[in-house]
Amino acid sequence: MSAPILTLRDVVVEFPALHGLKALMAPSAERRVQALNGISLSVQRGETLAIVGESGSGKTTLARAINGLLPLAGGEVWFNDTALHARPDWHATRRQMAMMFQDPVGSLSPRKTVRDLVLEPFAIHRLRVDNATAKATELLRDAGLNADFLHRYPHQLSGGQARRVGVARALALNPALVLADEPTAGLDVSVQGEILNLLNRIKGDHGLTTVIITHNLNILRHIADRIAVMYLGRIVEIGPVAAIMERPRHPYTAALMSANPEPDPTARRERIILSGETPALTARPPGCEFHTRCPVARSDCAHRVPALDAAGTRAVSCHYPLPEDA
Amino acid sequence: MTDTLNVDGLTVHYATREGALQALRDVALDVPPGQIVGIVGESGCGKSTLINALLQLMPENARIASGAIRLEGEDLIGARARRLRDLRGRDIAVVFQDPMTSLNPVLTIGRQMHDIQYREKRSTAEKRRMAAEMLGRVGLPDPAAKLDAYPHELSGGQRQRVAIAMAVLMRPRLLIADEPTTALDATLEVQIIELLKELQQEIGCAILFISHHLGVIAELCDRVVVMYAGEAVEEGPVADVFQRPGHPYTAKLIECDPGRMKTRVAQLPSIPGDLPDLTDPPAGCIFRDRCDRAAERCRTRPDRVALRGAHWALCHFAAEVSA
Numbered sequence: 001m002s003a004p005i006l007t008l009r010d011v012v013v014e015f016p017a018l019h020g021l022k023a024l025m026a027p028s029a030e031r032r033v034q035a036l037n038g039i040s041l042s043v044q045r046g047e048t049l050a051i052v053g054e055s056g057s058g059k060t061t062l063a064r065a066i067n068g069l070l071p072l073a074g075g076e077v078w079f080n081d082t083a084l085h086a087r088p089d090w091h092a093t094r095r096q097m098a099m100m101f102q103d104p105v106g107s108l109s110p111r112k113t114v115r116d117l118v119l120e121p122f123a124i125h126r127l128r129v130d131n132a133t134a135k136a137t138e139l140l141r142d143a144g145l146n147a148d149f150l151h152r153y154p155h156q157l158s159g160g161q162a163r164r165v166g167v168a169r170a171l172a173l174n175p176a177l178v179l180a181d182e183p184t185a186g187l188d189v190s191v192q193g194e195i196l197n198l199l200n201r202i203k204g205d206h207g208l209t210t211v212i213i214t215h216n217l218n219i220l221r222h223i224a225d226r227i228a229v230m231y232l233g234r235i236v237e238i239g240p241v242a243a244i245m246e247r248p249r250h251p252y253t254a255a256l257m258s259a260n261p262e263p264d265p266t267a268r269r270e271r272i273i274l275s276g277e278t279p280a281l282t283a284r285p286p287g288c289e290f291h292t293r294c295p296v297a298r299s300d301c302a303h304r305v306p307a308l309d310a311a312g313t314r315a316v317s318c319h320y321p322l323p324e325d326a
Numbered sequence: 327m328t329d330t331l332n333v334d335g336l337t338v339h340y341a342t343r344e345g346a347l348q349a350l351r352d353v354a355l356d357v358p359p360g361q362i363v364g365i366v367g368e369s370g371c372g373k374s375t376l377i378n379a380l381l382q383l384m385p386e387n388a389r390i391a392s393g394a395i396r397l398e399g400e401d402l403i404g405a406r407a408r409r410l411r412d413l414r415g416r417d418i419a420v421v422f423q424d425p426m427t428s429l430n431p432v433l434t435i436g437r438q439m440h441d442i443q444y445r446e447k448r449s450t451a452e453k454r455r456m457a458a459e460m461l462g463r464v465g466l467p468d469p470a471a472k473l474d475a476y477p478h479e480l481s482g483g484q485r486q487r488v489a490i491a492m493a494v495l496m497r498p499r500l501l502i503a504d505e506p507t508t509a510l511d512a513t514l515e516v517q518i519i520e521l522l523k524e525l526q527q528e529i530g531c532a533i534l535f536i537s538h539h540l541g542v543i544a545e546l547c548d549r550v551v552v553m554y555a556g557e558a559v560e561e562g563p564v565a566d567v568f569q570r571p572g573h574p575y576t577a578k579l580i581e582c583d584p585g586r587m588k589t590r591v592a593q594l595p596s597i598p599g600d601l602p603d604l605t606d607p608p609a610g611c612i613f614r615d616r617c618d619r620a621a622e623r624c625r626t627r628p629d630r631v632a633l634r635g636a637h638w639a640l641c642h643f644a645a646e647v648s649a
Contacts, residue, residue, distance in 0.1 A: 054511035055482065158600065159369070188368035188538065189582045193594035196584075200592070215511060218585035222594055242590075259512040261519070261541030263583045265565045273520065274513050276467075277483050 004042035005177060005209050006066070011039040011075035013065045017282055033281040035061045037233040038075070040308070048203060048210040050220055050241070053230030056278060059213040060102070063179045067099055079177070095125055098170035100180040104162040108154040114140070114165055115150040121172040143168035144198055160191035167198060180212045184219055196223050217260045221245055229253045232278065232289045239314025249314070249321040251294050288319065296320060328399045330500050330532035331357035336393035338375055344605045349375040351607070353558045355551045357500065362526060362533040364547035364564070366540060370601045371553040373536050377504055381418065382410050398499060415442060419493035423505040425485035429477040435488055436473025442492055460491040464521060483514040494525055503535045507542060519546050540583050544568055552576045555601050555612045562637025572631065572639030572648035575613045611641065619643050
């Protein structure tokens with residue numbers, strides 16, 4: 001296997017938990033919360049890795065830490081040979097690493113036309129474009145929009161069209177890696193397929209490496225090669241998409257996959273309903289952080305912290321993982 | 327037995343600069359007592375307009391052009407404002423999509439739950455006790471203490487439980503749930519669905535459950551109404567509609583749901599095209615421009631075609647589609 005395009009080692013991202021006088025009075029350990037708590041993963045060239053997890057699990061924080069929108073409190077991020085944890089030249093790095101933000105319309109400036117929006121990356125990176133309109137038309141065509149859209153403003157676009165403009169912008173500079181935060185959020189089911197087909201086609205055409213952040217479990221098996229499941233800012237399970245979805249080994253992954261309501265009234269599969277809610281980051285449970293909600297927790301889960309143990313192509317962070325052939 | 331809710335031929339127009347936007351056209355639906363009826367449809371299908379019309383809380387530029395809305399036989403469109411105020415919150419209650427914006431951020435949960443009991447002749451202590459009891463019933467830990475909490479102190483899931491507790495506090499006859507799980511994560515979503523099922527059993531109310539999520543509808547509802555571009559295009563028992571859809575739009579929508587596909591597909595299905603312009607909707611079938619089966623006869627407006635069971639679809643070819 002060739003060298004991974006992106007490697008994370010023990011990445012920690014912290015946020016201030018208290019403000020003002022309270023922060024000054026509190027012991028230093030209580031002043032900050034760890035939104036990401038030791039994330040290690042690598043992404044191979046040409047693959048699509050999906051990061052899944054529920055609200056507050058740290059998915060978006062992870063994307064923002066990778067492209068330098070948030071400072072690291074610890075750990076290393078390597079993008080090819082560039083050490084992103086050591087004050088890299090972000091301007092140059094971000095030409096290679098594009099971001100698709102969550103809100104398709106909100107991430108477009110309302111005062112710019114579609115033409116200017118898709119050409120904006122060239123302006124930011126001071127790259128000369130010889131025939132700007134032709135370039136914009138080409139980028140839009142690749143994203144499945146015709147030239148009629150060149151002179152529209154974001155408010156004149158539907159959610160799906162705005163998402164396509166976001167795709168065109170992300171691909172404008174021919175990046176090596178695309179970070180896509182919730183590419184299907186806010187899209188209707190009938191449009192969602194088009195956007196996913198577009199992403200899959202681009203991946204095939206350009207050999208693009210993609211990290212997709214999503215809580216939409218239904219789309220995973222159609223778009224991802226591998227998935228990483230996050231809980232409370234840690235990866236609890238990672239592996240090939242089919243293996244994780246069909247035979248989850250971490251009890252949280254199993255509950256998450258079973259919680260997904262199916263559009264089939266006759267499907268009555270066994271559902272694992274978790275009790276309670278995700279604990280706050282300020283009150284991380286001791287031991288295995290999932291033991292407070294885990295249906296199969298044993299007494300020692302409350303004391304011993306599990307490691308993310310790799311076995312073959314997958315890894316799981318659990319003392320008592322579910323059997324692989326269940 | 328009288329239906330809890332009965333909507334008949336409801337047509338709603340919005341006055342816009344481009345002319346009358348026909349947001350709902352001839353919509354009919356019934357919610358029998360004690361049943362959970364789902365409404366499924368995508369953006370722009372008229373779900374929100376329908377809810378506003380049911381509550382008789384319409385924007386200034388909206389006009390009910392024709393039709394009737396009856397709550398246990400009582401006409402709501404002609405009802406006096408005072409009567410509507412009596413009904414809202416007591417006989418018809420709503421759980422909205424976003425519990426952060428439906429709760430007042432500057433009042434405690436207890437205060438808000440106390441205030442909505444303004445019609446009851448009970449002491450404040452009694453009202454607080456009722457509120458705490460209901461909070462406990464919807465599964466909020468430490469309900470008495472939660473009365474003194476502000477909405478921002480609760481998590482999203484807890485806030486939605488509070489919103490549900492407030493909606494069912496007065497034991498409504500009709501509970502309208504407008505995408506109540508859309509803002510929630512998958513594991514919380516199933517908790518809320520189970521809770522709604524239990525509450526429906528206990529209170530015996532009818533529920534109108536609006537969602538764009540086919541999976542949630544399939545799981546929770548007895549019957550489902552499919553809406554497209556302001557029309558109800560199909561209605562029937564959930565199992566019939568999902569297994570033998572009679573309208574091509576319903577069939578496509580189910581086909582597009584990636585949750586249905588258990589193996590990776592190279593090309594995900596979608597519905598090409600856009601919603602028609604509702605200021606000038608095409609004559610004939612509203613789905614014609616996006617439909618594979620569109621034929622000459624689709625230029626005339628289809629009637630409801632009855633299918634097996636209490637199931638119909640608004641399509642000339644319903645019998646063939648459903649076969």
